[in-house]
Amino acid sequence: MNTLARALNALALVGVCAVLGVAFYWQIARGELPCPLCLLQRMALLGAGLGFMLNVRFGSSESHYGVVIVSALVGGAVAARQVLLHIVPGTGSYGSALLGWHFYTWALVAFFLIALFAAALLFIEAQFAEGVSEWRPSVGAQVLGWLFVVIALGNTVSTLLECGFGPCPDNPTGYQLLQK
Amino acid sequence: MIVLPMAVPFIVLVLAAILAMLGLRRTAVWIWFLALAVTVYVLQSHITDPLKVAL
Numbered sequence: 001m002n003t004l005a006r007a008l009n010a011l012a013l014v015g016v017c018a019v020l021g022v023a024f025y026w027q028i029a030r031g032e033l034p035c036p037l038c039l040l041q042r043m044a045l046l047g048a049g050l051g052f053m054l055n056v057r058f059g060s061s062e063s064h065y066g067v068v069i070v071s072a073l074v075g076g077a078v079a080a081r082q083v084l085l086h087i088v089p090g091t092g093s094y095g096s097a098l099l100g101w102h103f104y105t106w107a108l109v110a111f112f113l114i115a116l117f118a119a120a121l122l123f124i125e126a127q128f129a130e131g132v133s134e135w136r137p138s139v140g141a142q143v144l145g146w147l148f149v150v151i152a153l154g155n156t157v158s159t160l161l162e163c164g165f166g167p168c169p170d171n172p173t174g175y176q177l178l179q180k
Numbered sequence: 181m182i183v184l185p186m187a188v189p190f191i192v193l194v195l196a197a198i199l200a201m202l203g204l205r206r207t208a209v210w211i212w213f214l215a216l217a218v219t220v221y222v223l224q225s226h227i228t229d230p231l232k233v234a235l
Contacts, residue, residue: 039186043219146201
């Protein structure tokens, strides 16, 4: 696998983990629970992270970039939906803002940039020469991959606690499973 | 229509990520497809979702 492509994929995976970490920090430290659309955006971000993780773990493949781009498109659609939901004056907003923008607005920008980044990486043709079957992941790639798994698992447990086994409320005020 | 819990797509995606780390690349991609389908289903079926009202 091309060194540049490998480094950029690892960097993107670190970025996805960092974004999810910030969202998690906001949820736990600030007590702002994610809404259903916010959770779906997290889900799409995890999907994009999975694509980068596959590239880091196995070497570059067009299908891995497909995972990234399709996840980013779905996430972007959900984020755009939430932006449009609050775009009409007087409809308010959900959650607090970070550097002047709400999280769903940041998410929309992030998904656009992720799709653009993955599409740009596809231009590095040398990365596909080696093939995925010959690729042996380094210790760093293994650590980064398992870190991503832990973050995904954390989001799963958090979502289960927040929404329980039924529909998730529009404006969640507490963890449903912990209240029962 | 069955309303799936919001955690279901997360569980499926975690499964895909674990399978990927265990070396099952193709299976992980197929499971990701399943997670994507479940995500879209949850999006359109979630009864409290404002999208339902708008549509």
